[in-house]
Amino acid sequence: MRDDTTKDQRRAMPAPSGNDIDPDQLLDHFRLIIAHTPEQKERAFALRHAVFHEELHYEIGEKTSSPLEKDTHDQNSILCLLQHKSSNIDAGCLRVVIIDRSNNHPQKRLPLEEYSGHSLEGSEFHPEKFPKSLICEVSRLAVHPLFRKKPEFKQ
Helix, strand or coil, rough: CCCCCCCHHHHHHHCCCCCCCCCCHHHHHHHECCCCCCCHHHHHHHHHHHHHHHHHCCCCCCCCCCCCCCHHHHHHEEEEEEEEECCCCCEEEEEEEEEHHCCCCCCCCCHHHHHHHHHHCCCCCHHHHHHHHHEEEEEEEEECCCHHCCCCCCC
C-alpha cells in the first residue's frame, strides 16, 4: 500500500495524543547519524558505557577498563547515533548486527543466538530458520538520561 500523503498534509492532521511521536517533529529536532568515522563510533560506545555500565551496572561487553562499551559483534554492526540538533548531545544510539558470510567474518551468529538462542528453541522465529543474509539484530539501544527521564511533576 502506498502512502500519497504529503508532509504538509500530515502536519495538518491532529497532533498525536499521549506518548505518540510524530516522525516529522522528531526529525525537526534530531539528526540520525550512521557512525562511519572512528570518532562517531567512539561516541556510540561511550554513550553505551555511560548507560549500561555506569548507570545500570550491567556486566556486558568486553571486560576492560576502557570507558567504551563494545563487544565482538560491533565489527559486524552498523552503529547509529541520534543527535539532538540544538545541543549537539548524542541523545541515543543503537546497533544493527548483520552476518556477512561473503567476507569471512568471524561471527557466524547473531548476539541473540549466542546469548539466548536456547530460549527460542521450537519457535518458528528462531534465527536458525532463516538465511543469515535475510536477518539482522537491532540491539544495544541506549538513550541518554537527559532524553529519557522526564522532569518530576510539581504542583
